Amino acid sequence: MSTDRPRQKRATIIDVAREAGVSRGTVSRVINGERYVSAESQSAIEAAIAKVGYLPNTAARNLVMQRTLAVAFVVHEPASLFAEDPNIGAIMLGANATLSDADYQMVLLIVDSERDTQRVSRYLSGGFVDGVIIVSARAYDPITRVVEKIGLPAAFVGHPPDLPQIPFVGIDNRSSARSITERLIATGRSRIGMIAAALDRDSGADRLAGFRDALGDRFDENLVESVPLYEFSAGVSAMQELLKREPDIDGVFAASDAVAAGAMNALRAAGRSIPRDVGIVGFDDSTWALRTKPTLSTVHQPAQGLGEAAAASILGQLRGEPPQLGGILLETPVVWRGSA
Incomplete structure (x- = not known):
């Protein structure tokens, strides 16, 4: 014996029109939000829709309108x-x-x-x-x-x-990166490096350009380590490479907060105190910035x-x-x- 429930018939526009005592065209105008329907008919149709449980066929309507919504x-x-x-x-x-x-x-x-x-x-x-x-x-x-x-x-x-x-x-990634790098320079750091990320898109390339703008003649290519993605693990590995190559580094601009958090992890593992030995800043003002210890100086991106x-x-x-x-x-x- 089958236990399947019989499929309930879906209410149609005809059912609404019959219940409201109006034409199908009038019901259609109300459903489509058109004008030229009397207040009395509008109320009757809305009551009929609620009573018969009518749900508009959105797919069919969108096909007519040539919209998917x-x-x-x-x-x-x-x-x-x-x-x-x-x-x-x-x-x-x-x-x-x-x-x-x-x-x-x-x-x-x-x-x-x-x-x-x-x-x-x-x-x-x-x-x-x-x-x-x-x-x-x-x-x-x-x-x-x-x-x-x-x-x-x-x-x-x-x-x-x-x-x-x-x-x-x-956002203006270039001017934002320049601003936070200038703020980092103003703390007295003399060997400032950058962990640049995602240089194949505008955000990453512009942040590196802003960093270069801020340093001017003091910019040193050896103090830049690039990584493909804005991710924590990339910050760890890049900071390790920078420390190995330039052990006297005392400031770092990381291209994102996640990258900065990874870099801070690598600095602590190397026995460097933040910010006493190395000052570090990020970019985004994401939840990463509040999870780090100390909390991260950064650029607020209104995501x-x-x-x-x-x-x-x-x-x-x-x-x-x-x-x-x-x-x-x-x-x-x-x-x-x-x-x-």
């Missing part, structure tokens, strides 16, 4: 770094909050391999989303090329240098605000508003704490 959020980072970097999560939450307020869904897509690149490119080309927010795009990125080719509304968090005319939101601004840019484009091609830059104050 979904926006992709593409992150070009390894899955391990996605879990480690609080900035990405904050950007994502900011974007989701803004999209949610506009009744849009956000679809998360992580690019961690060449296969992911091909898969995500096919997905974006398939018409499954109305727009895309791209985080951590590299120069000459194939996904960016797909977005350009199909004309998909897009907003970048950060600014790939090969695309001067794209809508983007970001959630970046996500909100990127989502607002997409929604504006979908409303037919021209994007701000010059980009939107948010402020990044220096936050001074005990590490320097």
Whole structure:
């Protein structure tokens, strides 16, 4: 004997019209938010919808409107770094909050391999989303090329240098890095190095440029150690290399808080006191900055605000508003704490 429950029939627009005593066209106008429906009919239809349990067929409606009401959020980072970097999560939450307020869904897509690149490119080309927010795009990125080719509304968090005319939101990484390096110089340090990260994207390259600007003629290439990603383990290994090569180093600018936290771990293991022997600063003002001992001097990056601004840019484009091609830059104050 079968124990399967009979499938309940889904209420239709016809059921609503019959219950409300109006035409299907009138019900359709109310569901689609159109005008020219009397207050009496509106009330009757709303009561009928509640009584019969009608749920609009969103897929069919979106097909007619040629809209999916979904926006992709593409992150070009390894899955391990996605879990480690609080900035990405904050950007994502900011974007989701803004999209949610506009009744849009956000679809998360992580690019961690060449296969992911091909898969995500096919997905974006398939018409499954109305727009895309791209985080951590590299120069000459194939996904960016797909977005350009199909004309998909897009907003970048950060600014790939090969695309001067794209809508983007970001921060002035170069001037921010210069400001915090100048603050570190002002503490009296004379051998200041940098752990540079992610030099294949604008944020990493600009932070190194700002560091070089601040030091001017005192810049020493031997005091720079580069790593591929903004991650804790990279900070540990890079600091070990710097200490081995330049043992008299007394100041460090790390390209992110996670990198700085790793560097501090390596300094303590080498018997160096922070900030007495070595002053260290980071970048982001993430949760990493408050976990270190002493707490980390850093640049405040408004990660959630970046996500909100990127989502607002997409929604504006979908409303037919021209994007701000010059980009939107948010402020990044220096936050001074005990590490320097």
